[in-house]
Amino acid sequence: MIPEGKDKIEETVRATLADVLGISADRAAAFAATTPLFGALPELDSMAVAGVLTELEDRLGIVIEDDEVDGELLESFGALVEFAARKALL
């Protein structure tokens, strides 16, 4: 995996969460790999999850199938970035 590519993916995931959930840039900047997402962020309800996934599809040019979406995908910021990087950098 190309480090530069993954950094860019991470910034895209960070910006997507901020834009979709209306989170401040400061708060989004503080997200680390272990930062919990679904269940921990009050803004992230099921409609918001749909928005985050669709926005990631649009920004990264990927398609996320229903069966790829499970609890682990949105467990943490790191998990979401790993998933996005796997899809986008293939």
Add this chain to the structure above:
Amino acid sequence: MTGGPILDSYEWPGGHEPLLRFGDGSPRVVLALPLFEEFNRTRAIGVTLLRSLAARGVSGLLPDFPGTGESIVPTAAATLESMRVAYGAVIAAYGPLIAIGMRSGALIDLNAAVTERWHFAPQSGEELLREINRQSAADGTIAGNIVSPSLREEIAAATLNRRARVVRLSTDPRPAHLTIDGAPPWRRVEPDNDPALVARLADDIADWIARCDG
């Protein structure tokens, strides 16, 4: 600019529907907002855009298409075809008009007799279908609104008219004539306005219309 929009109505083969008129002169543009949840998230921006255009001397219309907005057609009975027929009725009554299509709103002007098309972040039928399928509950509703299987089929087959000026946000890698910075208002979970974004869109539309006219 004398003030806010005027609430009017238009007639189409299926009945009457509400329509907002902006500006003092003859209308030059007609705005089609996105369908489904994105409509709620972008309506304030659409209204602000038409106000801004009116202030720049470009009068406009914001019709509610059957099954959307304040239309009395229930969402369960909405069809893309009827929206397109209603759109055609607006053109026939007020034309000649330039189409402004925002997101999936751009799908409605496919074959309309408009003079030009300006599309903001146009969304294809396939992309819209993926979005609404993801948003839908197990019973086929989105936020309590029934979205019929036949409407989903229409959307799956729906295409965009590519003869349009396309403006996109810089986070969107798809082709565009102009890209601008900003967060996508149609995706934000809480509806909001964005005056800076609207100003950039209104500038581009007004400049482009002047170039088309000149």
